[in-house]
Amino acid sequence: MAAADSKARDEEPDRLAGFPAPRETHRLYGHEDPRAQFERALGEDRLHHGWLISGPEGIGKATLAYTLAREVLAHDRAGDDPDDPEGPLFHQVAGRAHPNLLILNRTFNPKTKRYSQWIGVDEVRRLRSFLGGTAAQSGWRVIIVDRADELNAQAANALLKGLEEPPAKTVFLLVATAEGRLPVTIRSRCRSLRLHPLEDEEVDHAAREALAAVDHTLDEETLQTAIALAEGSVRRALVLTGGEGIALYGEILQAFRNLPKLDAAWLHKKAEKLSAPGNTEQLELFFALLLGLLERLIRARATETGRHASESALADDLIRDDDLGRWAEAWEAIGKAHDETLGLNLDRGVLVLDSFSRLQSLAERTNR
Missing domain, CATH: 1.20.272 (Zinc Finger, Delta Prime; domain 3)
Known part of the structure; x- marks a missing residue:
């Protein structure tokens, strides 16, 4: 596979070009209550095995999913700081290299040079070996499906099998913009974390941090106009800044x-x-x-x-x-x-x- 094709395969299909991907973002703005709900369950050893993170486009659903994934992977492992952007755990997750993390999304086709329209069954079948094999590290295993509302029918059925009888210390984090497209059988097996559009101040902070990460300077008037039109979406604000x-x-x-x-x-x-x-x-x-x-x-x-x-x-x-x-x-x-x-x-x-x-x-x- 050519280097460009390999690079594309390792990136999320919905990534906003030119800016850090959610897995590379260490600071989460907003969504304190959903995050606290998950953290309480983890801390009290009653973590449900399936979580559906839903809400409008660009408000931080995937960023929350990776934040929670790092917390789960660090749980019961002394020395792994999920909030340290310079730590090994953060870099493993950011590089999709953590052995206990599986990311399922639409795949890149090197022949057409495009991502597939849906998450197909072959992608979800990777789940079988991930759950059935011996992990390189002990502890929790995390599966992120981004985005779960892009599963085709066969892939949804394959995912459902994993959700029905997951191994111990396994958690699924399903990210969806249109949760209604997911089969009821999948939704019923997940706890719901519904996210809402961010406040303008939160969009402001997140947008400035993303712009700074790529050394992009912007005049204040354009930035404030973008934030005002973003309707609580960081992604939309960043698109508008162009x-x-x-x-x-x-x-x-x-x-x-x-x-x-x-x-x-x-x-x-x-x-x-x-x-x-x-x-x-x-x-x-x-x-x-x-x-x-x-x-x-x-x-x-x-x-x-x-x-x-x-x-x-x-x-x-x-x-x-x-x-x-x-x-x-x-x-x-x-x-x-x-x-x-x-x-x-x-x-x-x-x-x-x-x-x-x-x-x-x-x-x-x-x-x-």
Whole structure:
């Protein structure tokens, strides 16, 4: 295997390019209660064997999973400090080299130069030898599935067998953005840790630390704009700091200001670009910004408060009091259509066009 292919295979498929991966991140911001819940169970020797860590994209689910994995691997082992970024345990986990840690995720195909769309059964079959063999070190064994909602049906069944009768001192940490995609049989065998979007201050700290780790300097105005638009997601804030994301927000905001008119040339060009293979992250960012803006407009109109004066003014112009329910239904419908389009691999260009068609129809009611 070529060096580039080998390097790709050793990285998480969802890693944000140019920044440390969750396994390389030593400081966790937020999520104190879920972490404390897990630590209490570990400290009291009543640790459940399966944990489902769920929540929105980019808020630290995988970072929490690796933090908990280090704590489990260090348990009952004097000298292993799970919080020491210079210690051997941290470096083993960061390098995917700890003999008692197994990471299951989508695999890299050197022929297509892409990651597979799903976690396949062959990847999960690695679990059999991991659990059945003799570990190089005694103690706990940890399996991280990132992301568990990307398991295909066969892989989910194979994982279920491991969850049903795990060996002693084995813990599964399942990371999922859409936990509803997981079979009930898997969810029922796990304790749930549901994470929520971070506070702006936590996003600020985490984003600054990630930027510093790669020696990336950024002007304060761009950083604060990115944090304000991130909706509690560190990943989204970091994507926005690249400048392209903030420019994309500006395009979406202008499209809303133009409603009920639509710039057909812009819309079709955007739909074509976002439906292209390999542009999934751009599509995700587009809809995160669109749905985030729509939610803030609805909230501003309903409560007469808003974080952005320009958005509050737009909400007053765009949404009538008696239409609030219809706008809320549109927000929910667009979000559902987005999830179905990605989950069922439907036409992404149609998703973009249909979303703005729905918004145009609502805006036309305001102008009647």
